[in-house]
Amino acid sequence: MIVAFRCLCGKLHTLLRKEVLEGLGVSHWKCAGCKRRFIIACAPAVDGGAEEFWPIYLEKTATTGSTREDGLPSKLEQLPSTPAELPFQCRCNCRLIARSASFGRPLRCPKCGSSIVLQAGFQQDTGNPIALPLYPDDGDGKPVET
16 A cells, blocks of 8 residues: 655655554655655544545755855856856855855755855945845845855
C-alpha cells in the first residue's frame, strides 16, 4: 500500500506506507521538486474509514537559488548591466557571494540556515552595486544592514 500527497510546489509524492509508519513524525523527507524538508503526520482510521497522511513542512520557503562561500570559483557568465556576483554577509557573519540569477529568489545561508532574499542596490556616493539581504523570517521585509 502507498501513501500519496502533493507538495506545496505541486509535485506528487508516493511513499510506501510501511516506511512512512516506521518513521512517523521522526523521519525527515525531502521534496525532489522544491527541496522542502518535511515529516509525515497520520490520523488513524475512524469508524472503518481510511487513515489520513499529510506533510508537515520544516521550512517556510523552498530552497532555491544558490549561494556559495567566498573564494570558491564561479562558472556564471556576467550578464549585461548586472554584475555576475556580489559579495555580502549573512547576519551570522558568514561571507557569501550572490550570483545575479539569485536576486529575488529565496536562498539559504550554508552556515546558519537563515532564509535570505537578495535585492540589488547601488551605493549613493559611488554608484557601485551592492547586495541588500532581506530576511523573510523576521517579518518586516526591510533590508538589513550588514
